[in-house]
Amino acid sequence: MGEKADVWQGTLALMVLKTLETLGPLHGYGIARRIEQTSGDILSLNYGTLYPALLKLEQEGAISSDWGTSENNRKAKFYRITRSGRKQLAKETEDWEQTTAILARFLAGSGDAA
Amino acid sequence: MSWMRAWLFRLAGLWRNVERDREVAAELEAHLRLHIDDNLRTGMSAEEARREAILKLGGIESTKQACRERNGVPFIENLLRDGRFALRQLRQNPGFTATAILMLALGMCASVAIFAFVDASLIKPLPYRDPAELVGVYESIPMCPQCNLSYPDYLDWKKLNKVFRSLEIYGDAGYSVSTAGGLEPSHGTRVSDGFFRTLGVTPVLGRDFRDGEDLAAAQRTVMLSYGAWQKRYGGKKDVLGRAVVLNGDPYIIIGVLPASFYFPPTEPSEFWTAFHAESECDLRRSCHSIYGVARLREGVSVEEALANTQAIAKQLEREYSENKGQGAAVLALSDVIVGRIRPILLVLLSGAGLLLLIAGVNVVSLLLVRAEGRRREMAVRSALGASRGRLMSQFATEGMILAAAGSALGVTAAVWTMQLLTSLISANMLAGMPYLRGLGLNSRVLIFAGLIALLAAVLFSVSPALHLSARGVSGGLSEGSRGSSGNAWRKLGSKLVIVELATALVLLAGAGLLGKSLYLLLEVRNGIQPDHLDTLDVAAPKATYAKDEQLVALERRIISRLKNLPGVKSVGITSQLPVTYNGNTDWIRFVGRPFNGEHNEVNERDVSAGYLATLEAKLLRGRYFSDAEDESKPKVVIINQALARKYFAGQDPIGKQFGDLGLAPKSLKTIIGVVDDIREGSLDSEIWPAVYYPFNQSTDNYFQIVVRTSQAELSLIPTLNAVIHDIDPGIVAFDGDSMGERIHNSQSAYMHRTAAWLVGGFAALALVLGVFGIYGVVAYSVSQRTREIGLRMALGAERRAVYELILKEAGWLTLAGVMIGLVCAIGAAHLMGGLLFGVKSWDAVTLGGVSILLGLASLAASFAPARRAAGVNPVEALRVE
Numbered sequence: 005m006g007e008k009a010d011v012w013q014g015t016l017a018l019m020v021l022k023t024l025e026t027l028g029p030l031h032g033y034g035i036a037r038r039i040e041q042t043s044g045d046i047l048s049l050n051y052g053t054l055y056p057a058l059l060k061l062e063q064e065g066a067i068s069s070d071w072g073t074s075e076n077n078r079k080a081k082f083y084r085i086t087r088s089g090r091k092q093l094a095k096e097t098e099d100w101e102q103t104t105a106i107l108a109r110f111l112a113g114s115g116d117a118a
Numbered sequence: 119m120s121w122m123r124a125w126l127f128r129l130a131g132l133w134r135n136v137e138r139d140r141e142v143a144a145e146l147e148a149h150l151r152l153h154i155d156d157n158l159r160t161g162m163s164a165e166e167a168r169r170e171a172i173l174k175l176g177g178i179e180s181t182k183q184a185c186r187e188r189n190g191v192p193f194i195e196n197l198l199r200d201g202r203f204a205l206r207q208l209r210q211n212p213g214f215t216a217t218a219i220l221m222l223a224l225g226m227c228a229s230v231a232i233f234a235f236v237d238a239s240l241i242k243p244l245p246y247r248d249p250a251e252l253v254g255v256y257e258s259i260p261m262c263p264q265c266n267l268s269y270p271d272y273l274d275w276k277k278l279n280k281v282f283r284s285l286e287i288y289g290d291a292g293y294s295v296s297t298a299g300g301l302e303p304s305h306g307t308r309v310s311d312g313f314f315r316t317l318g319v320t321p322v323l324g325r326d327f328r329d330g331e332d333l334a335a336a337q338r339t340v341m342l343s344y345g346a347w348q349k350r351y352g353g354k355k356d357v358l359g360r361a362v363v364l365n366g367d368p369y370i371i372i373g374v375l376p377a378s379f380y381f382p383p384t385e386p387s388e389f390w391t392a393f394h395a396e397s398e399c400d401l402r403r404s405c406h407s408i409y410g411v412a413r414l415r416e417g418v419s420v421e422e423a424l425a426n427t428q429a430i431a432k433q434l435e436r437e438y439s440e441n442k443g444q445g446a447a448v449l450a451l452s453d454v455i456v457g458r459i460r461p462i463l464l465v466l467l468s469g470a471g472l473l474l475l476i477a478g479v480n481v482v483s484l485l486l487v488r489a490e491g492r493r494r495e496m497a498v499r500s501a502l503g504a505s506r507g508r509l510m511s512q513f514a515t516e517g518m519i520l521a522a523a524g525s526a527l528g529v530t531a532a533v534w535t536m537q538l539l540t541s542l543i544s545a546n547m548l549a550g551m552p553y554l555r556g557l558g559l560n561s562r563v564l565i566f567a568g569l570i571a572l573l574a575a576v577l578f579s580v581s582p583a584l585h586l587s588a589r590g591v592s593g594g595l596s597e598g599s600r601g602s603s604g605n606a607w608r609k610l611g612s613k614l615v616i617v618e619l620a621t622a623l624v625l626l627a628g629a630g631l632l633g634k635s636l637y638l639l640l641e642v643r644n645g646i647q648p649d650h651l652d653t654l655d656v657a658a659p660k661a662t663y664a665k666d667e668q669l670v671a672l673e674r675r676i677i678s679r680l681k682n683l684p685g686v687k688s689v690g691i692t693s694q695l696p697v698t699y700n701g702n703t704d705w706i707r708f709v710g711r712p713f714n715g716e717h718n719e720v721n722e723r724d725v726s727a728g729y730l731a732t733l734e735a736k737l738l739r740g741r742y743f744s745d746a747e748d749e750s751k752p753k754v755v756i757i758n759q760a761l762a763r764k765y766f767a768g769q770d771p772i773g774k775q776f777g778d779l780g781l782a783p784k785s786l787k788t789i790i791g792v793v794d795d796i797r798e799g800s801l802d803s804e805i806w807p808a809v810y811y812p813f814n815q816s817t818d819n820y821f822q823i824v825v826r827t828s829q830a831e832l833s834l835i836p837t838l839n840a841v842i843h844d845i846d847p848g849i850v851a852f853d854g855d856s857m858g859e860r861i862h863n864s865q866s867a868y869m870h871r872t873a874a875w876l877v878g879g880f881a882a883l884a885l886v887l888g889v890f891g892i893y894g895v896v897a898y899s900v901s902q903r904t905r906e907i908g909l910r911m912a913l914g915a916e917r918r919a920v921y922e923l924i925l926k927e928a929g930w931l932t933l934a935g936v937m938i939g940l941v942c943a944i945g946a947a948h949l950m951g952g953l954l955f956g957v958k959s960w961d962a963v964t965l966g967g968v969s970i971l972l973g974l975a976s977l978a979a980s981f982a983p984a985r986r987a988a989g990v991n992p993v994e995a996l997r998v999e
Contacts, residue, residue, distance in 0.1 A: 018773040032145065033152040051149065051508050052181035063124035063188075076155060076625070080148040088120070 016057045018100060021066060021093040024085040029072075031080035032058060058083060066092050128191050135190060142185045146178055175618075177844055192535060196508070200515035207516065218481045219524045221887065225477030226528025228470040228880060230567045231535040236463050237566075238557040239456050245378050246451075247318020248413075250358060253420060254383075254454035255285060255410030255427060256447040261719055261806065262700070266406035266446050269395050271434060271441070275410070278430045281423040282412040286313040287393065289408035290384050292820065294657055294850040296363035297350075303657065305853035306340075306364065306389035307381070308408075313390075314375075316413050323347070324358045324373030328547040332393035339392050340369035345378040346388035364389060366661045380552035382455045383409065385969075393686065404440040411451065423450040437679075439779070442715045456553070458865075462873045465950045469625060469880040476621050476887045478574060481520070482581050483614045483891060487898055489513065489582035510583040511677070517579030525571035532567070533559060544863055570591060585610070611895045612931055615888075619935025619972065620942060622881070622888035626968035627943035628950065629881035631957055632874040634964055638956035639870050644861070645796035646696055651857035653695060654823045654838045657850045669817035670748055672845070673726060675825065677745075685829040690729030693722075693818040699860045700806045708765065709775040717779075721798050721808035724816045730756065730793055732826050740772045740791030748814035756791040761807035784894050787811070790855035800866040802955050822856070831856040871955055885975060893979040896928050900983040907987050908995025917988040924987050928980030935976075936969045943968075 016039075023038045024030060035058075036051040041043070061067045066089035072082045085093070141405045150171050157167035175181060196972040208215040243249050256264040257271065267287065276285045279749070291306040320326065321341060331339055340362060342351070361368040369391055381387070399405035414423055427446035434441045449457075482575060496509055536557055540548070548554060656676075663669050673691055680689045694702055704722035707713050727745040730737070743754050755776075762771045771792060777785035787809075795805045813821070829835050835854035842851040900907075907920055947959030957964065 031148070031152065033149045037156075050176035051153075052176035052184065055145070055181055056184045059185055059188040060124065063127040064120035065123050066120070074152060078148060078151050078155065080152060081145045092120075 017061055018080045018096050020057060020061060020087055021089055024067060025090065025093055030086040031074060031082050045071060128189065130636060138189045139186060142182055146181060152379065166318040176546055202513055202570040204516040204519050205514065212321060214484060218484050218520050219527060221480050222521065222524025223531060224527055226476030226570055227531035227535055229474045229570065230529055230532035230563060231539065232466045232470040233566050234536050234557055234563045236467050237562050238554050240460060241562060242553065242556050244452060244455065245380065249451060249758060251414045251446050252451035253412050253414060253423060254451055255412050257406060258445040258447040259443055259719065267408050267410050268403050268406045269400045269408060270403040272408065272410060273426065274432055274434055275662055279426055281415055281418045281426040283415050284312050284316045284608060285410055285412040286310040286316045287408045287410055288313060288384060291391065292388055292657060293364040294659065300847060301850045303850045304388050305386055306391055307387040308391050308393045310393050313353065316411065319375065319379050321373035322376045323355060326373060329390050334394050334396040336392065338367055338369045338394060339372045341373040341375055341390040342371060343375050343388050343390065347374045351419060366545035366659055382550060385552050386549040401439055420448055439715050443717050461950065461952050463872060465953060466876050469628065469877045472621050472625050473880045473884055476618050476884050478577060479614050479618050480887050480891050481895060482577060482957050483611055485517065485578055485582045486585055487894065513583040514579035518575045521571055521575035521578050521634055525567065525574065529567050531559040548869060589996055611898065615891045615895045615931050616935045616938065618888045618891040619932060619976065620939035621935055622884040623939025623968060624882040624943045624946050624974050625877065625884040626972060627965055628946060629878040630964040630968045631947050631954055631961060633876050633955050634743040634941055634961065635955040636870045636874040639678055639801050639867060642801050644697060645735055645794050647862055648857045650827050652827055652832060652834045652838065653855055653857055653860065654824045654835065654851055655853045656821055656823060656842060657891065658819045659848055660819055662848055663819060666749065666817045670814050673813055674847055677726060679845065680825060680838065683837060685827050685834060687826040687828055688728055688732040690732035690824045691726040691813055691821050692729050692824065693821055695822050695860065696796050696798055697801060697864055700803055704809060705779055706776040706781050707781055711783065721806050722811065723808065724813045724818050726813045729824065732812065732824050733796065735796055738792045741793055743812045745814065747812050753815050754790045754812060755785040755787040756793055758793055758808040759795045760805045761809065762792050764807050800864060802866045805825035831858060868956065870995040885972065889975045889979040892928060892976045896924060896980045897983040899927060900924060900987045904995050907990050908992040911990065912992040912996065921984050924984035925977065925980055926974060932973050932976040940965060940969065
């Protein structure tokens, strides 16, 4: 379970940061819905897994949080991306793109050989 | 960096966890409300909306748990929880907890305290540069393997050797210091010019001796010990260049030695003077009064140095008749300094180690009994889902808490014990062991204590865990807490008890043998009646008392004054008191016997006419000399039994004559009496042949007064001092003490007493712990066999048979422990043979005695549980199960 979760946690963190960068301050529920929607509902997310990931990001200083009021007047905890979070996002995006590019080339290449 | 920040948050989370939990709960609550709102908007019923939201979240509690784990550190939280639980468990069982902690503390205290002494004496390097290169150099004769050098021999050795980078000398010197308040006795050391350079010691103030400064022609100079500088000059810097008058001669102060410097062979020493070879003894090749210390050349071993010095000794033997029969000895300076106390310290350290072993085994058995009792609890917790690891870690936490508490208490007690033991060492003895100044909890001692603590922690946490896991935890539920597992524990417990009893026996035997040695040592025949003798050392300045007649007059005056004091029965004067050392010897040659230049070495004592009678020595033949036998009369001598036996076997020595090696007419003496052997050397040394010359025919500037008193010992000392001062204020009188105290505090008695008492203390504690151990095992066995005993009694067994059953079990354990212990004890005693006096390592009385003692003690300890067993009510015993 550990290894899979790590990969998942890693990509989840990336998605969270991207969401917050795009949409600005947002509460946990909003982030979860946004990820689900963006993935075109392919990704079925247990919303509960989001919260430890948020805690981790906050502990690492990538995001910060404040209690506020939602659009329909509900109290909620809002997360915003910090400067170090933006840096992390940029770096991880680059890494991720590189990885996918390599993999894509690799998979294409091995197809040729076959 | 960010992961570090995250860990800091998580560690911080260990504390504010309630607050954080509340925050997570509020956030999830808000999340659900938002989700429910959305769901309601899509037209779900209120109940459906909530259900769907919770489902999508994946459970509230599991999310909270996931956050909690992210917020804190689960491993540490478990540890803290285990710790709290363990503390609660330990508090619930104060008897067990206190016993376990105290036992470990006891073992720890003994070993750490003794180790600190070992560290200060044997491990801490001497305060010299490269101390491993330093050696002591001696001349050697069969009777005295490490004996003084003579100055002319030293000069030859220094010139001829090829193994020493430098060879220096030192010699004890008694100084009377002229102070504003009159003369004060003090100790000093005469050293050759390169002495401090060879040791690698540089003065903190002023300069070292220059080359040639130790020659007779040079001005007299002195270096102060740091203590003397502080005490006598208040640590003032202007002492340099000032003069201090020692024995009437002015010495210029040129330097002050560092506070860390010490040189045990001549401590306590205040004045370190340049040698100045000018006295008659210094210049005579046959007068041996100094010791050598040298730094080996690079790559030269002690053996090579020995071979070289022995070759030089051989060469000198050919050149000078005085050197006949004289070899050489070289040994590491560390052996010179701590050689005598090393075996004692090692024995004590072993004793403390054995005590620690018993204490440790006892705690382990306690923990095992406890683990056994908690088998059912563990089974239940395991059934409820506690992982094996969690259960084991529970034991580990308890073990570590016990080990930590016991160690902390033990180390604290050790500090206190060190102070106590140091305060028990007499001031004189302590002054001769300056390395004990470094005694304390330094890093080496702390590492030693840490290692023991670590070992204890591992042992205490692993042994109960292993014990339980060995036979599976879950078995406990079905099986109940009795039966095969109880039996298995009994077997293990029995083995541990045998170890304890055997160890206790080794300690008891060691203590018994050392105790018997001490007894025999103090009972050793001295040839004198040591009670009611008061003694006083006297130094008559050479300037005022240069001539023999002056000293004889002084001696007569002192004796006649003291003799008439109330309470004084008789008075004697000697150049050297009994039970001090063999030495101050003379070489004699018998008239009318073939002579090949051999050295007939005999102890020489110059004594007054009443001395031997005052000691109540036993005159075997002939007569004592009279006060009238002085220079004007023919020379006479009294010899001891050992001399008569060695040189006059089967003859009557009375009337026979001997003289010096050249048989100079002036040196010829006639034997007029034979006295029974007086122990001139230390209690554990051999009796050497001895001659007693009349003081009136062989004077000394240093002598000792012995007074037989009818009053309480020591009460006359102030009067003696006053009389001497009244006769001549220029005479220094010091070290007033009773003969009994002198013997009691003599080094050999002191060493044996220390060893006997400390090992005795360890043995007593070991006995208590061992007996406690056997009590525990037998009591546990009885509690496990209650039903069996009830059944036996129901079937008609008598109480006597029950007693027998239990005591037999205890008896076998004891027997096994004693037997194994005896074998180990003989081995151990063999190893400490050097500390035994008059007893063999297999001394049957001692070994038998301690075996019986241990046997009776264990049987007594088993009696209480046996009684309980015999008191079992069969009906109840059967019903209880």
